[in-house]
Amino acid sequence: MRKLGCLTLLIVLTCIVGFFGVLHVWSGRGPLTHNVTVSVAQGSTLAATSEQLQKAGVITSASRFRVLAKVLGSGAPIKAGEYRLPAHLSQADILKVLQGGKTLQRFITVPEGLPSVMVRDVLMKATELKGNVVVPVEGTVLPDSYSYDRGDTRMGIVARMQKAMDRYLAGAWAKRAQGLVVKTPREALILASIIEKETGKPSERAMVAAVYSNRLKRGMMLQADPTIIYPHTFGRPLGRRIPPPWIHEVNAYNTYAMVGLPSGPIANPGRASIDAVLHPARSNALYFVADGSGGHVFADTLEQHNANVVKWRAFRKAHGI
Numbered sequence: 001m002r003k004l005g006c007l008t009l010l011i012v013l014t015c016i017v018g019f020f021g022v023l024h025v026w027s028g029r030g031p032l033t034h035n036v037t038v039s040v041a042q043g044s045t046l047a048a049t050s051e052q053l054q055k056a057g058v059i060t061s062a063s064r065f066r067v068l069a070k071v072l073g074s075g076a077p078i079k080a081g082e083y084r085l086p087a088h089l090s091q092a093d094i095l096k097v098l099q100g101g102k103t104l105q106r107f108i109t110v111p112e113g114l115p116s117v118m119v120r121d122v123l124m125k126a127t128e129l130k131g132n133v134v135v136p137v138e139g140t141v142l143p144d145s146y147s148y149d150r151g152d153t154r155m156g157i158v159a160r161m162q163k164a165m166d167r168y169l170a171g172a173w174a175k176r177a178q179g180l181v182v183k184t185p186r187e188a189l190i191l192a193s194i195i196e197k198e199t200g201k202p203s204e205r206a207m208v209a210a211v212y213s214n215r216l217k218r219g220m221m222l223q224a225d226p227t228i229i230y231p232h233t234f235g236r237p238l239g240r241r242i243p244p245p246w247i248h249e250v251n252a253y254n255t256y257a258m259v260g261l262p263s264g265p266i267a268n269p270g271r272a273s274i275d276a277v278l279h280p281a282r283s284n285a286l287y288f289v290a291d292g293s294g295g296h297v298f299a300d301t302l303e304q305h306n307a308n309v310v311k312w313r314a315f316r317k318a319h320g321i
Helices: 001-026 046-057 062-072 090-098 116-127 154-174 185-198 203-218 227-235 270-277 303-319
Strands: 036-040 081-085 107-109 144-148 285-292 296-299
Touching: 036 046, 062 090, 081 090, 107 116, 107 296, 116 154, 144 154, 154 185, 154 270, 185 203, 185 227, 185 270, 203 270, 203 285, 203 296, 285 303, 296 303
Parallel strands: none
Antiparallel strands: 036 081, 107 144, 285 296
């Protein structure tokens, strides 16, 4: 009886040690020495995925992973997607990641004021995206960061960007101030694109919007330098001073040669510039010029403006600009 009891105890102890050994294999540090990215295709089985994990060095045995997953895992299905797996991740946590569907997030970022030709450049540089894409219609893309998965299409991302712009512009237009000089959402978009290119200082946008609104109401030319450049570069940086002959060119965009708004946007304006057009500052200002600090100084009269221009030219000379 004593021998039988000792044998039983030995078996129990062996089972306990074996159980904790299995738990250690399942929950302990994995063999991966560096972070890797694994893509699980749509419809992949646990068997196929475990083989893929073994080839990537994430686990040491595909068959053991399958057995332990069935015995100790939750039983939930794995989900397709691209996953970033950290070094030494345990087999238990690997299964949780694959079942949780928290895929690797990639982002396309469109800064405020980026022209559509450069939006296409950004999309084409994202090698994880598929397909070609034409240059979006200017002003139809809402600047923002957009998440995507490997294999998404470029045209699909553009559609999301344009849907976001449509939604935001419609909502902002519905909340617009009364008595605006712009009479349609498209006119608001065009003016917002000019404001976006004229100032990068958020606190100034409403004032710049007021200046241009006041000029439009009085039938004055907007005389916005970016509208001179746009027909020549389609929004790409000029990289040099504006050639004097361009200033007098008559075309659909040059606001030095016509009264009113250009025929279309000259960039993709962000939310703040759209809001500035729809809620301009209360001001009688008709002019503005750089002040040397990255911002501008505003003036109600031409006399005041000319004095400000003299100061700006003196600043440029003093600083070798």
